[in-house]
Amino acid sequence: xxxxxxxxxxxxxxxxxTDHLPKLNFSILRNVIVEPIVPYLxxxxxxxxxxxxxxxxxxxxxxxxxxxxxxxxxNKETDSVLIFMKxxxxxxxxxxxxxxxxxxxxxxxxxxxxxxxxxxxGGIRKQTDGMILWHGFEFPLYPSFGIWDSQIPAGQVGTVVxxxxxxxxxxxxxxxxxxxxxxxxxxxxxxxRFYDDRYWHIGRAPYSREALCEIASEDFxxxxxxxxxxxxxxxxxxDNVLWGGIIxxxxxxxxxxxxxxxxxxxxEFQQEVMNLYNRGILxxxxxxxxxxxxxxxxxxxxxxxxxxxxxxxAEINWEDKATNLAKVAANLNIGLDSLVFAxxxxxxxxLVRQAIPEVTVLHLxxxxxxxxxxxxxxxxxxxxxxxxxxDRERGVMYKAEAQRKQLQGQAPxxxxxxxxxxMVVEVKFADDFTLPRIAQLTQKTNQFNLTTRRYSEAxxxxxxxxxxxxxxxxxxxxKFGDSGLVGVCILKYSEQKAVLDTLLLSCRVLGRGxxxxxxxxxxxxxxxxxxxxxxxxxxPTKKNAQVKDFFPKQGFExxxxxxxxxxxxxxxxxxxxxxxxxxxxxxxxxxxxx
Amino acid sequence: xMLKEQVFRIISQVMNVSSEEVxxxxxxxxxxxxxxxxxxxxxxxxxxxxxIRFTDEEIIQMxxxxxxxxxxxNKGVKT
Numbered sequence: 001x002x003x004x005x006x007x008x009x010x011x012x013x014x015x016x017x018t019d020h021l022p023k024l025n026f027s028i029l030r031n032v033i034v035e036p037i038v039p040y041l042x043x044x045x046x047x048x049x050x051x052x053x054x055x056x057x058x059x060x061x062x063x064x065x066x067x068x069x070x071x072x073x074x075n076k077e078t079d080s081v082l083i084f085m086k087x088x089x090x091x092x093x094x095x096x097x098x099x100x101x102x103x104x105x106x107x108x109x110x111x112x113x114x115x116x117x118x119x120x121x122g123g124i125r126k127q128t129d130g131m132i133l134w135h136g137f138e139f140p141l142y143p144s145f146g147i148w149d150s151q152i153p154a155g156q157v158g159t160v161v162x163x164x165x166x167x168x169x170x171x172x173x174x175x176x177x178x179x180x181x182x183x184x185x186x187x188x189x190x191x192x193r194f195y196d197d198r199y200w201h202i203g204r205a206p207y208s209r210e211a212l213c214e215i216a217s218e219d220f221x222x223x224x225x226x227x228x229x230x231x232x233x234x235x236x237x238x239d240n241v242l243w244g245g246i247i248x249x250x251x252x253x254x255x256x257x258x259x260x261x262x263x264x265x266x267x268e269f270q271q272e273v274m275n276l277y278n279r280g281i282l283x284x285x286x287x288x289x290x291x292x293x294x295x296x297x298x299x300x301x302x303x304x305x306x307x308x309x310x311x312x313x314a315e316i317n318w319e320d321k322a323t324n325l326a327k328v329a330a331n332l333n334i335g336l337d338s339l340v341f342a343x344x345x346x347x348x349x350x351l352v353r354q355a356i357p358e359v360t361v362l363h364l365x366x367x368x369x370x371x372x373x374x375x376x377x378x379x380x381x382x383x384x385x386x387x388x389x390x391d392r393e394r395g396v397m398y399k400a401e402a403q404r405k406q407l408q409g410q411a412p413x414x415x416x417x418x419x420x421x422x423m424v425v426e427v428k429f430a431d432d433f434t435l436p437r438i439a440q441l442t443q444k445t446n447q448f449n450l451t452t453r454r455y456s457e458a459x460x461x462x463x464x465x466x467x468x469x470x471x472x473x474x475x476x477x478x479k480f481g482d483s484g485l486v487g488v489c490i491l492k493y494s495e496q497k498a499v500l501d502t503l504l505l506s507c508r509v510l511g512r513g514x515x516x517x518x519x520x521x522x523x524x525x526x527x528x529x530x531x532x533x534x535x536x537x538x539x540p541t542k543k544n545a546q547v548k549d550f551f552p553k554q555g556f557e558x559x560x561x562x563x564x565x566x567x568x569x570x571x572x573x574x575x576x577x578x579x580x581x582x583x584x585x586x587x588x589x590x591x592x593x594x
Numbered sequence: 595x596m597l598k599e600q601v602f603r604i605i606s607q608v609m610n611v612s613s614e615e616v617x618x619x620x621x622x623x624x625x626x627x628x629x630x631x632x633x634x635x636x637x638x639x640x641x642x643x644x645x646i647r648f649t650d651e652e653i654i655q656m657x658x659x660x661x662x663x664x665x666x667x668n669k670g671v672k673t
Contacts, residue, residue, distance in 0.1 A: 007639035011607035035631040036638060198650040199634060209638040 001217055001378070002043070006209055009043045018051035024223070025053050027073050027130075029120070030084035031060040033205035040216035048220070048229055059204075060089060063116065066123030074127035080223060081124055083134040086206060087160070090116065098144035098156040106159060114166050125174055129458045131226050132177035133219050136164045139183055141191040175458035178222055178385070185214045188378075221383040228443040228454050231360060231381045232338040233312070234276055235328055237321075238287035238294050240344040241364055241372075242266060242306065247293045257303045262369075269372040270305035277310050280391025281382050282332055282398070285314040286324045286341065312398050321348050322355035333507040335446060335543055340381055385443075386436045390484035400480035401508060418512060419584040421478040425514060427487075427521045428591035430464050430471035437485045438473055441504060445488075446543040448515070449504040450536070450550060468493045469501075470525065472592060474518050476509050483509055489522050491534075498526040499535045510546075513582040519554050520581050525592050527574050535559065536570040555579065597671060601663055604643055608636045621658035644671050 004012065024045045028034065038054050045052035057065045057073050062085060065073050074081065087095040091109045094101070101109070124132060143149035143156040150157065164179075171177040186194045189210050199205035207215065224230050239246045243266050244256025256263040277283050283306065287294060294316050298308045313331045315324035321343070329336050336358040343349050349363045360381060364372050384391070404421065411417035430438050439457040446452065455463075463469040474487030486509045490502035500522065505515055526534045536551040552558070556570035581588055599613075605620060606613040609627045622628040628636070637653055640646075640662065646669050648656070656662045 005639065006635070006642050007604045007607040010610070010635065010639070014607070014610040033631075036634050039635065198648075198653060202650055202653060203630070203634070205634060209642065 001213060002040075004043070006039065010039050013039060013042050013046065016046055018046065021046075021049060021051040023053060023077075023079075024050040024227075025055070025077050025079045025130075026082060027055045027057065027078050027080075027128075028082045028084065029057040029062045029065055029073070029124075030082075031062060031089040032084055032086045033059065033199070033203050034084050034207065034212065036205070036209065037207075037212040037216055040213050041219070044216055044220045045223075048224060048227065050227070062120055063123070066120040066127070068123065068127050074124060074130075076128065078128040078130035080131040080133060080219075080226070081128065082219060083120070083132065085116075085120070085135075087113075087137045087163075088206075089204075094156070094159055095140065096144070098140075098149075098159075103154070106154060110159060110163065113163055117167055117170055121170055121174055121177065125177075129176060129456065129462070131222065131456060132171070132174065133180050133222055134167060134171055134177065135180045135182050135215065136167055137182075138186060175461050176456040180215075180218055180222070182215070185211065185218055189214050217380060221380045222385065224381070225383060225385045226443065226454070226456065228446070229337075230384050230444065231281075231340045232334050232444070233282040233284055233328070233332060233340070234273065234382070235284045235286045235325060235339055235341045236273070237341075237343040237345070237348070238285060238289060238297075238316075240366055240369075241342060242270060242304075243297065243301075244369065247297055248289060252297060252301060255297070255301075257301060259303060263303065265369040265372055267303055267305065269376065272373050272376050274305050274310070276376075276382055277306075277395055278392065279382065279384075279387050280394040282312040282334075282394070283310050284312055284328045284332070285316060286321055286328060286343075287314075287316045288318055288321075289316050291316040309399060310395060312395075320351065320355075322352055325352065325356060325359055333447065333510070340379070342376070384440070386440055388437045388440060388484075390437060390486075393482075393484070397481060397483060397508065403480050404478075415584055418582075421480070421512070422586040423476060423478045423512065423514075423584075424587045424589070425517050425585055426475045426589040426591065427472055427518065428475075428589075430460065430473055434473045434485055435460055435464070438471065438488050441485070441488050441506060442502060445504045445506060446541070447507050448510055448547055449502075449541075449544050450500065450547055451502055451539045452541050452544060453502055455502075463490055463492075470529075470592075472518075472522065472525070474505075474514065474521075476512075476514055487514065487518050489518060491522060491526060493526075493529060493531065496530065496532045497535060498522075498529065498531045498533075500537060503536075513584065515550070516554070516579070517581050517585065517588055520578055521590055521592065523572060523574075523578055524590075527578075532574050534572045534574070536572065538568045538570070540566060540568070597666065598663060600643065601640070601659065601666065604639050605636065605659060605662075608632060608639050616659060618660040618663070619658060640666070646671060 026041055041054055042052045055073055091113055094109050137160050139157050139160055145155060149155035168179045171179050193208060194211040195206055196208040236242060245254055247255055257266045259267055273283060298304055313328045315327050325341060329339055336356055339359045340362060341352055341359050342362040342364055344364045344366050349361050352359055352361050362375055364375060408417045435457055439455055439460045442455040460471060463471050470491045472489040473485050475485050476483045486506040488502060488504050492499045492501045523534055536556050551570035556572045559569040559571045561568045602613050602616040605616045609625045611625060652665050656665050
């Protein structure tokens with residue numbers, strides 16, 4: 001999975017300068033030895049641009065630590081708590097000596113384990129809002145009753161399933177807490193290679209190096225999403241990636257693409273691409289070809305899974321791929337670091353890695369076409385903590401966007417165009433239904449984001465319930481479709497002032513005056529809350545340059561420019577008259593002020 | 595000679611010292627970071643590098659660099 005050896009990873013970490021990187025604070029609570037996972041966690045963090053600190057709880061001290069006996073383990077600075085609570089050290093009989101248990105004994109053990117889970121989970125949440133990643137219980141590779149175990153209602157494997165179901169449910173009821181499926185990790189690595197019985201006996205360290213690498217990689221799918229680093233777009237080469245052969249030479253009937261060998265690896269690869277599309281990942285093309293040749297395959301080849309309508313952007317020409325990838329990113333209004341590029345040519349792969357290292361490259365080697373699908377599904381780069389309705393409809397929304405662009409081309413001026421969209425905007429307070437999407441937007445929005453503060457669902461929930469804060473959401477629909485929840489604003493109040501802690505809009509609704517409506521609504525709310533002024537904050541990043549003049553444009557006065565904090569503040573005094581909302585909206589529904 | 599250099603390099607990488615500081619006598623007593631946890635990491639790195647598997651007894655007995663070299667040679671590792 002990783003290209004570097006274990007020794008190289010440690011060498012890289014020893015030599016790396018990480019002082020300037022943002023911190024990522026892990027705390028590990030465990031009842032087994034997992035220390036060798038630390039280099040993997042630190043290395044994956046380093047590759048993501050973070051400096052990880054890992055604090056280890058004492059051996060088998062989970063309950064006490066979750067209740068707060070060691071403040072340095074769980075506190076406000078904790079980003080993520082990893083729980084390794086292995087069944088062997090919690091209920092030896094259930095894990096290893098199941099044949100000795102009577103039905104009633106099993107029930108008692110299960111209840112005891114469930115109580116322990118609840119105590120630990122509740123305890124941790126009192127100490128920290130950090131993301132909890134709980135590694136679930138593992139199935140026995142060889143159940144104590146042998147094949148009979150699968151035939152009885154409450155066998156050993158069944159008991160582990162029940163415990164995991166209880167754990168999942170408990171984690172769902174706590175914000176920012178997630179179940180990590182170790183049984184999936186075991187299946188991928190293989191049970192016999194997953195465990196290292198030598199170190200289990202020498203020092204109660206159960207997992208092999210390979211296992212720890214897989215577990216750390218799985219954990220980082222969560223961390224990446226939490227930190228807004230999940231990739232958004234898969235850019236595909238065409239020849240020898242989507243089909244075998246070269247369309248310009250082999251022709252439509254000569255390329256390999258079918259449900260049976262030798263075209264099946266390409267067919268199954270395309271199906272996985274479609275799974276990503278259905279999850280809301282943008283699919284783009286970047287190919288050296290005649291565009292017409294490629295589109296002909298999309299339109300007429302009977303075994304093409306991907307259709308023209310699934311492609312959000314395409315650069316099919318004879319220019320170099322680095323230039324074309326930059327065009328794709330610009331076209332889709334996303335950063336280069338949101339792209340994953342898949343290509344079979346070692347030359348192109350190296351060129352892109354050299355020229356634009358921000359782009360992640362998946363090399364699909366020509367002699368391993370049967371592994372294409374596996375390379376894509378195992379990369380984990382696109383994983384997100386939630387998949388919202390907006391995500392699942394993204395493909396349709398991009399199509400609507402294309403129709404809007406067409407209409408814009410026909411309209412005599414911008415306002416006529418905007419009016420013809422028949423936009424309906426709705427601003428309301430956050431509720432339990434909108435909470436996941438709101439947190440998701442704070443985690444992934446980079447461009448129209450004034451402060452780029454990343455919040456978990458737990459953070460948002462806290463602001464929703466707080467007396468001195470409001471969380472607003474904005475939804476937009478027009479005659480081409482529903483864009484869903486696309487804006488978030490968080491106001492914090494103190495001493496007759498409101499601070500715009502967060503103000504963001506999804507990049508696909510920019511340029512339609514939605515931001516004007518949102519700010520005016522927020523100002524109206526602040527006025528109703530009795531504020532005399534509203535402070536706007538702008539924290540510049542590499543990606544949000546387009547909003548650097550946002551507050552002056554909205555009538556705010558510059559207040560300070562603190563170079564140390566890299567934060568600019570602006571003030572809007574409430575004795576100033578509020579602007580009118582743009583008249584070209586068909587309807588502005590405000591559920592916060594009226 | 596190659597084997598020795600390779601082993602010294604891995605020890606230096608895992609224990610975070612320069613390879614000149616590593617010699618046949620290097621051990622938990624002479625290298626600050628070489629504790630029981632770092633010993634696991636060293637064993638895992640050696641196993642990956644030489645594609646071998648130590649027995650539990652070998653892991654316990656390899657208490658310094660020269661014993662690591664001897665164990666590797668006994669297992670037929672050459673380069």
